[in-house]
């Protein structure tokens with residue numbers, strides 16, 4: 379996997395491969411540096427580079443996923459989009475594809491609780507707000523959010539990465 383280093387302080391983003399040609403709109407949302415031209419062509423290239431055969435279904439799902447900048451989607455949300463776009467896929471295929479793209483390092487999985495897993499098209503180190511009222515995952519813009527004290531990894535292990543999810547609810 380790609381994440382063998384600790385990624386708490388995101389100031390070392392630039393050292394992560396392929397992400398130094400960040401988007402002109404700067405930090406925050408909308409970062410998808412792999413897409414510089416025609417989305418269809420870019421998705422094809424992303425899949426090939428990741429060693430995945432660009433099947434029609436992968437291409438269509440990749441286009442829905444990566445064609446709109448940084449996004450956080452559950453499998454169900456992507457399945458719904460695919461259905462609306464008349465892409466003939468099953469929910470199982472959507473799950474499989476999302477897992478393959480995650481294994482290939484093109485997506486990052488963010489689990490919010492036991493039942494909700496989001497797939498993030500922004501694979502650089504960052505943390506999230508979770509809006510509990512509308513079940514929405516949003517990037518935390520502060521790139522320097524850090525834990526003041528890290529737990530020690532048990533013997534034989536190293537920290538692969540740290541995902542912080544700050545849960546928000548509407549003020550009562």
Ligand SMILES: [Zn+2]
Pocket residue numbers: 450498500504505506516517
């Ligand atoms: Zn994110």
